Amino acid sequence: MAETNSPLAPAAFLILFALAGGDKHGYAIMREARLISEGGFEIGPATLYTTIQRLLDSCWIEEVAGPESSDSRRRYYSLTQQGSSVLNAELKRMETLVRKSKAMRLRNADPIS
Amino acid sequence: MAETNSPLAPAAFLILFALAGGDKHGYAIMREARLISEGGFEIGPATLYTTIQRLLDSCWIEEVAGPESSDSRRRYYSLTQQGSSVLNAELKRMETLVRKSKAMRLRNADPIS
DNA sequence: ATGGATGTATCATAATATGATATATTCGCC
DNA sequence: GGCGAATATATCATATTATGATACATCCAT
Numbered sequence: 001m002a003e004t005n006s007p008l009a010p011a012a013f014l015i016l017f018a019l020a021g022g023d024k025h026g027y028a029i030m031r032e033a034r035l036i037s038e039g040g041f042e043i044g045p046a047t048l049y050t051t052i053q054r055l056l057d058s059c060w061i062e063e064v065a066g067p068e069s070s071d072s073r074r075r076y077y078s079l080t081q082q083g084s085s086v087l088n089a090e091l092k093r094m095e096t097l098v099r100k101s102k103a104m105r106l107r108n109a110d111p112i113s
Numbered sequence: 114m115a116e117t118n119s120p121l122a123p124a125a126f127l128i129l130f131a132l133a134g135g136d137k138h139g140y141a142i143m144r145e146a147r148l149i150s151e152g153g154f155e156i157g158p159a160t161l162y163t164t165i166q167r168l169l170d171s172c173w174i175e176e177v178a179g180p181e182s183s184d185s186r187r188r189y190y191s192l193t194q195q196g197s198s199v200l201n202a203e204l205k206r207m208e209t210l211v212r213k214s215k216a217m218r219l220r221n222a223d224p225i226s
Numbered sequence: 227a228t229g230g231a232t233g234t235a236t237c238a239t240a241a242t243a244t245g246a247t248a249t250a251t252t253c254g255c256c
Numbered sequence: 257g258g259c260g261a262a263t264a265t266a267t268c269a270t271a272t273t274a275t276g277a278t279a280c281a282t283c284c285a286t
Binding site for chain 3 (some may be wrong): 122123124125156157158159160163164167184185186
């Protein structure tokens with residue numbers, strides 16, 4: 001069960017989403033996020049690493065050992081059970097909103113008294 | 114055509130979404146937002162009115178006349194063409210993410226080298 | 227062995243969100 | 257015809273989140 005259904009901050013969402021596709025180090029997350037959002041949204045280093053720190057503090061991600069022979073600078077991260085749950089809640093929230101938007105006739109109807 | 118496909122701040126999104134269902138005054142937006150997010154996310158007065166101001170500045174919403182005989186305190190807002198376009202871009206972005214998440218096998222696969 | 231890409235990190239600042247509080251108007255109701 | 261609760265907008269002070277710029281070390285191809 002996820003915390004709440006409050007919206008996730010954009011950068012946090014992207015990082016969780018990227019990690020859902022497999023463990024990654026910071027830079028790889030950055031590249032992946034660019035792909036995911038199709039170039040429209042870049043996470044720069046500042047946002048990336050401060051957000052990673054926050055996610056670690058919240059126990060939504062954790063640091064894990066990477067493959068033995070990889071670049072020694074890299075620090076690998078993995079979604080925790082809790083993080084996965086938060087991500088799924090957010091995806092569900094989005095899905096609901098999209099569904100609702102389709103169910104309603106968009107663009108201005110009459111004012112509500 | 115919408116500005117970008119960068120994610121919308123949560124409060125801004127909810128306000129645009131609420132207005133897509135018809136023109137409303139601030140307090141009604143607040144109530145609607147609570148409904149939309151099914152109780153999980155409340156926009157308090159501070160967030161509401163500062164965000165409304167920002168949306169006005171961006172020309173994503175505009176103030177309009179309400180029904181004649183309504184409570185004189187009320188100030189009504191309406192989505193602009195531009196705001197509508199931004200909202201639709203955001204919904205499309207969400208839809209894409211949801212679709213992508215379904216296309217991938219969620220939860221940790223192998224680390225990426 | 228040198229230069230460009232990779233990778234992490236942090237400073238200073240801006241943008242956003244929020245709790246608390248204030249104040250005025252409207253409305254039901256007796 | 258006045259009282260209290262809900263409605264409605266507004267703002268202050270603060271917390272949270274995002275970001276540009278920059279720094280610096282390591283790796284890798286040539």
